[in-house]
Amino acid sequence: MGNTACRVLGITSSPIKRGNVAHFLDYALQAAVAEGGVITETISLRGLSIGDCIHCNWCMAKQTADKLCSINDDALPILKKIGECDILVLASPVYFMRLSGVMACLVDRSRCFIFGKQQHMALRGKIGVALTVGWERNGGIEATLESLHWAFQVHEMQTVPVHQAGSFIGVGAVSGQIVDKENKLRVLGDEYALRSVRLVMKKAVAMAMENLKAANRIR
Numbered sequence: 243m244g245n246t247a248c249r250v251l252g253i254t255s256s257p258i259k260r261g262n263v264a265h266f267l268d269y270a271l272q273a274a275v276a277e278g279g280v281i282t283e284t285i286s287l288r289g290l291s292i293g294d295c296i297h298c299n300w301c302m303a304k305q306t307a308d309k310l311c312s313i314n315d316d317a318l319p320i321l322k323k324i325g326e327c328d329i330l331v332l333a334s335p336v337y338f339m340r341l342s343g344v345m346a347c348l349v350d351r352s353r354c355f356i357f358g359k360q361q362h363m364a365l366r367g368k369i370g371v372a373l374t375v376g377w378e379r380n381g382g383i384e385a386t387l388e389s390l391h392w393a394f395q396v397h398e399m400q401t402v403p404v405h406q407a408g409s410f411i412g413v414g415a416v417s418g419q420i421v422d423k424e425n426k427l428r429v430l431g432d433e434y435a436l437r438s439v440r441l442v443m444k445k446a447v448a449m450a451m452e453n454l455k456a457a458n459r460i461r
């Protein structure tokens with residue numbers, strides 16, 4: 243990712259390659275691109291090895307600019323990209339009324355940005371957007387968004403409440419309720435969620451642009 247545009251990093255934790263979460267995240271990133279001056283990157287955690295944080299505290303004493311965490315797995319390059327982005331969009335499916343396990347592992351591993359020897363509170367001020375897709379309208383969407391929202395708060399990141407979008411802690415969409423074997427991407431028919439995510443991403447980009455101006459990265 244270059245350094246002069248607003249860098250948006252989207253991460254999906256769905257194991258389904260081109261499923262509802264992937265499409266919802268794509269839609270959000272396209273809405274950001276439509277604002278101009280934005281570059282995006284998407285990472286899928288599908289099939290990757292993302293281990294638990296083992297609370298070894300290595301990051302507190304031994305972290306270097308090139309190695310953020312002691313565990314040598316697929317989280318390392320992802321954490322580096324998280325450290326470089328301006329807007330972080332975390333998209334998880336709802337699993338058992340909460341976020342998916344692999345997303346929870348990645349969030350825990352981001353502790354290296356809190357107490358890290360090199361990366362102390364390094365995500366502070368970045369923009370965080372939480373997205374989720376659940377089968378049910380009332381089956382855990384809010385808890386999933388809350389969990390991601392609190393992770394952003396712990397990092398002292400900026401979140402993006404948009405009253406007009408009915409969105410205060412992120413955007414949830416519904417993929418189920420009507421069983422239709424011909425159409426498995428029902429998230430793209432959730433007009434309310436699509437409108438909400440457009441408004442949230444518009445505001446997220448505006449907030450990030452203000453940050454970039456303040457940091458003299460753009461004029």
Ligand SMILES: Cc1cc2nc3c(=O)[nH]c(=O)nc-3n(C[C@H](O)[C@H](O)[C@H](O)COP(=O)(O)O)c2cc1C
Nearest residue numbers: 256261262263335336337338339376377378381417
């Ligand atoms: C293990 C598992 C648990 C799930 N638990 C819930 C749940 O608690 N509430 C819900 O609304 N949907 C639940 N779902 C359904 C998914 O959230 C839903 O199908 C979603 O669209 C998945 O998106 P994807 O196809 O992009 O992965 C669950 C699915 C799986 C595989």
